[in-house]
Amino acid sequence: MTLAEKAYLGLRHDIVHGAFAPGSPLRLADLAERYGMGFSPLREALNRLGAERLVTSETLRGFRVAPLSxxxxxxxxxxxxxxxxxxxxxxxxxxxxxxxxxxxxxxxxxxxxxxxxxxxxxxxxxxxxxxxxxxxxxxxxxxxxxxxxxxxxxxxxxxxxxxxxxxxxxxxxxxxxxxxxxxxxxxxxxxxxxxxxxxxxxxxxxxxxxxxxxxxxxxxxxxxxxx
Amino acid sequence: MTLAEKAYLGLRHDIVHGAFAPGSPLRLADLAERYGMGFSPLREALNRLGAERLVTSETLRGFRVAPLSxxxxxxxxxxxxxxxxxxxxxxxxxxxxxxxxxxxxxxxxxxxxxxxxxxxxxxxxxxxxxxxxxxxxxxxxxxxxxxxxxxxxxxxxxxxxxxxxxxxxxxxxxxxxxxxxxxxxxxxxxxxxxxxxxxxxxxxxxxxxxxxxxxxxxxxxxxxxxx
DNA sequence: AATCTGTATATTTTCGAAGATTGTTGTTGT
DNA sequence: ACAACAACAATCTTCGAAAATATACAGATT
Known part of the structure; x- marks a missing residue:
């Protein structure tokens, strides 16, 4: 399994189980340390999760956990x-x-x-x-x-x-x-x-x-x- | 607009309009030349498209245009x-x-x-x-x-x-x-x-x-x- | 002839650094 | 005190190279 897949599964698990607060920013430096990998696999995972509406992203302003409403x-x-x-x-x-x-x-x-x-x-x-x-x-x-x-x-x-x-x-x-x-x-x-x-x-x-x-x-x- | 977004829109357009044959491999080197960018933004776009089922991906074997059936x-x-x-x-x-x-x-x-x-x-x-x-x-x-x-x-x-x-x-x-x-x-x-x-x-x-x-x-x- | 094995090539995947943009802080002038 | 502006810091984005893996090919063996 590639790191990008690990990142995807880990992030999805952590988001869905509430480990990250809804709306909170997902900073790459923090995630890189948390999951022990570089930026590339994390960004790939975050893009996938964005397509699934679990995270939001704004150009040049990074990613956030999708808010709850x-x-x-x-x-x-x-x-x-x-x-x-x-x-x-x-x-x-x-x-x-x-x-x-x-x-x-x-x-x-x-x-x-x-x-x-x-x-x-x-x-x-x-x-x-x-x-x-x-x-x-x-x-x-x-x-x-x-x-x-x-x-x-x-x-x-x-x-x-x-x-x-x-x-x-x-x-x-x-x-x-x-x-x-x-x-x-x-x-x-x-x-x-x-x-x-x-x-x-x-x-x-x-x-x-x-x-x-x-x-x-x-x-x-x-x-x-x-x- | 970031390169990753351009790559996403360009790839989606080209796939949906049939510029790539269904099932054909999407090699990063080819795409990098076609769209004039490096691997990183392309991989992000391909991951998004994968989540949308327009492309398939296999671990360490890259991406393909989703087949038609x-x-x-x-x-x-x-x-x-x-x-x-x-x-x-x-x-x-x-x-x-x-x-x-x-x-x-x-x-x-x-x-x-x-x-x-x-x-x-x-x-x-x-x-x-x-x-x-x-x-x-x-x-x-x-x-x-x-x-x-x-x-x-x-x-x-x-x-x-x-x-x-x-x-x-x-x-x-x-x-x-x-x-x-x-x-x-x-x-x-x-x-x-x-x-x-x-x-x-x-x-x-x-x-x-x-x-x-x-x-x-x-x-x-x-x-x-x-x- | 067919199968296995080792080497070379092609491709994907990942990292680390450089480039670009945003937000912040401190300074200056009114 | 307040607004404008410049330098700084934090962060995202992208590139180019290195590492890891798969594919193709040639030669050896049964």
Whole structure:
């Protein structure tokens, strides 16, 4: 693996997991020290991430972590629902035994980790399995483009989901695993009329949590403009 | 404007307009001479284009123009229809006078160029105005993500449309401008039940032309694999 | 004849320094 | 005290060369 690929994966991981504050500048000298490499591979990675909207860049003024905003989240969520609903519909039509088995396996692995709730260190593992479960649902849709858009929107919204994850271990938690089970059952039964609304409701409920969190503790509040 | 941006725009233009054959290697030494710059800005541009799926890259084996395939075209078309139908629906709901005026202006400019058919040099101008018209239809959807996906899918499918453009000046041409007029009228009347099927039909008809062309003269035929 | 091996060439990838631009600080003049 | 201006510092951007790797070719071996 080249350094540029390492830089891409490392930067994406660190941005998506919130290691860099949204809006903060990504100075090349700092990054070169952090990741132990020169400017070239870092700039290549930053350009890729710019194309994916995880970082912003301004000519001769360098790169920044893309800022967070409620509007962008709502936008990304609506687009996600559009893509995922169609991809799930197609998967239910086209998916064979392999697809069904993948869904069952992903759900099982997810629930194993969810039952293990407690240690906060495993939170990212839970997130990874949650994502893997949703990917498994769409895997048979047959559209590379839809799957890629799904991945991109996942990365773009992951930073917003950190509070949801943290809340999911706390008290008064809604039974997310029951939602997953119901969704998987409907999908495996090819019951479009049940599965699609369940998917929609699943995301909208997470969105409510995020809206509350962003409203009380806005991550990217007032932004100064030069006078 | 930095050299890296020039490289990005130049490469994208040349790839999308078919100046490089699909699948052909993009050697840095050649590109450096063609665009008159060093490796660094070129590699940054190629990484951006890689994230947009216009070029492929393999570790330590460099970059290539992304190959063309009927399957990818069908996939991109289906995804386009999904996104554009929803974006048009939203635009019709949210769009105000500015949006309507923009649609009328784009349609008018498009038809001016279409009537001017003859000189093949203006073919790309026709393509640009065609794209501008479809963008104008979606402009009021309020979703940055949908608009960006629209742009990306446009670039990804533009290479396939070259034969359609060439055919559009020939004999036996279907009346594309009438389709545009009808689509614009329905959109401005906020007639969802008419506009969405028109949009769908418009794209599917272009797709038919492309399928025929690809079937008779496959751009990316047999691909050798090493034994 | 076919396959392996070692050498030479071509190409990508990375670094370190030089060039270019922006922002800051300190100075001067009114 | 305030505005204009010049030198300075920080940072991004680009180049050219060096390092690492893959490809092509020729010769040796089975």
């Amino acid at each position: 409620l509007a962008e989240f709502e936008d990304a969520l609506a687009t996600r629902l559009l893509i995922e609903a169609e991809a799930l519909r197609l998967s239910m039509i086209k998916g064979g035994d392999d697809w069904a088995a993948g869904v069952v396996a992903a759900l099982y692995a997810l629930q194993l980790q969810a039952d293990r709730k407690g240690t906060g260190a495993d939170l990212w593992e839970l997130e990874a399995r949650h994502h893997a479960f949703h990917l498994a649902l769409l895997a048979a849709c047959g559209s590379e483009w839809m799957l890629e858009i799904f991945e991109r929107l996942h990365h773009a919204t992951q930073r917003y989901r950190v509070p949801v994850l943290l809340a999911s271990t706390g008290p008064g938690t809604r039974d997310i695993q029951a939602e997953h089970k119901a969704l998987a059952d409907a999908a495996l039964a090819r019951d479009e009329a049940t599965a699609l609304p369940l998917l929609r409701a699943h995301y909208l409920r997470s969105a409510d949590t995020i809206r509350e969190t962003l409203a009380t503790a806005p991550a990217a509040p007032a932004k100064r403009r030069r006078a | 009927l399957a990818e075209f069908e996939d991109a078309l289906a995804t386009r229809l999904l996104i554009e139908a929803e974006a048009l629906r939203l635009s019709m709901i949210k769009g105000g006078d500015d949006w309507a005026a923009g649609v009328v202006a784009a349609l008018y400019a498009l038809q001016l160029q279409a009537d001017r058919k003859g000189t093949g040099a203006d073919l790309w101008e026709l393509e640009a105005r065609h794209h501008a018209f479809h963008l104008a239809l979606l402009a009021a959807c309020g979703s940055e993500w949908m608009l960006e996906i629209f742009e990306r899918l446009h670039h990804a499918t533009q290479r396939y449309r070259v034969p359609v453009l060439l055919a559009s000046t020939g004999p036996g041409t279907r009346d594309i401008q009438a389709e545009h007029k009808a689509l614009a009228d329905a959109a401005l009347a906020r007639d969802e039940a008419t506009a969405l099927p028109l949009l769908r039909a418009h794209y599917l008809r272009s797709a038919d032309t492309i399928r025929e062309t690809l079937a008779t003269a496959p751009a990316a035929p047999a691909k050798r694999r090493r034994a």
